[in-house]
Amino acid sequence: NAGVTQTPKFRILKIGQSMTLQCTQDMNHNYMYWYRQDPGMGLKLIYYSVGAGITDKGEVPNGYNVSRSTTEDFPLRLELAAPSQTSVYFCASSSGQGRYSPLHFGNGTRLTVT
Amino acid sequence: AQTVTQSQPEMSVQEAETVTLSCTYDTSESDYYLFWYKQPPSRQMILVIRQEAYKQQNATENRFSVNFQKAAKSFSLKISDSQLGDAAMYFCAYRRGQGAQKLVFGQGTRLTINP
Numbered sequence: 001n002a003g004v005t006q007t008p009k010f011r012i013l014k015i016g017q018s019m020t021l022q023c024t025q026d027m028n029h030n031y032m033y034w035y036r037q038d039p040g041m042g043l044k045l046i047y048y049s050v051g052a053g054i055t056d057k058g059e060v061p062n063g064y065n066v067s068r069s070t071t072e073d074f075p076l077r078l079e080l081a082a083p084s085q086t087s088v089y090f091c092a093s094s095s096g097q098g099r100y101s102p103l104h105f106g107n108g109t110r111l112t113v114t
Numbered sequence: 115a116q117t118v119t120q121s122q123p124e125m126s127v128q129e130a131e132t133v134t135l136s137c138t139y140d141t142s143e144s145d146y147y148l149f150w151y152k153q154p155p156s157r158q159m160i161l162v163i164r165q166e167a168y169k170q171q172n173a174t175e176n177r178f179s180v181n182f183q184k185a186a187k188s189f190s191l192k193i194s195d196s197q198l199g200d201a202a203m204y205f206c207a208y209r210r211g212q213g214a215q216k217l218v219f220g221q222g223t224r225l226t227i228n229p
Contacts, residue, residue: 031215033214042205042207042219042221043159044219045216050214058216094215096214101215102161103215103217107156107157107158
C-alpha cells in the first residue's frame with residue numbers, strides 16, 4: 001500500500017519557468033489537499049478537493065492551479081515560478097467518511113526557485 | 115479567521131525528563147479539532163495526538179498527553195520520559211469540526227533532546 005506518493009522529491013526551477021508537482025493516492029480517498037511549508041514555518045493550505053471535478057482555494061492559492069480529473073490524482077501547477085514559491089510542498093488525502101478521517105501526508109517535494 | 119500560535123520557537127529537555135510545548139488558538143467556532151504533529155528531519159508529518167473540542171477529557175497517547183483548556187483556548191502537549199527519537203519539529207494545528215480537513219498550523223517548536 002503506497003499511500004500518498006509525490007513526485008519529484010526535489011526540483012530546482014529558474015524564475016519564470018513552469019512545472020507540475022504530481023500527487024497520487026491509492027486509498028480511494030475523496031479529499032485531497034496541497035500544503036506548502038516555508039522554511040521554519042508551519043504548513044499553509046494552497047488548494048483542496050472534495051472529489052473528482054471539484055476544487056477550491058485554500059489560504060495561499062495565488063500563483064498555483066490545480067485539477068482533479070480522477071479520484072487518485074491531484075496535480076499542482078506552477079505557471080510562472082517566483083522565488084517566493086521556494087518551499088516544501090506536501091500533498092495529503094483523507095477519506096472524508098464519518099465525522100473524522102485521518103489525514104495521510106506524502107513525503108513532500110522540496111522546490112527551489114532561483 | 116482561525117489562528118494558531120506557538121510561542122516557543124525552540125525547547126530542549128534532558129533525556130527521560132518531561133517537557134511541555136505550548137499552543138494557543140483563536141476561533142469563534144464551538145465544534146473543532148486540535149492536533150499535534152511531529153516532523154522529524156525526514157520531513158514526514160506524523161500525527162501525535164488529537165483532541166475533539168466537545169470532549170472535556172484530555173487526550174493521551176502513551177507518553178504524550180495534552181492539557182486542553184477550552185475557555186482559555188490553550189492546547190499544550192506534554193511529553194513524558196523524553197527519548198532521543200522525540201527530537202523533531204512539533205506543530206499544533208486546528209480544524210473545524212465538519213467538512214474538509216483544512217488544517218491551520220502554528221509556526222512550530224523545535225524540540226531538542228539532550229542525552
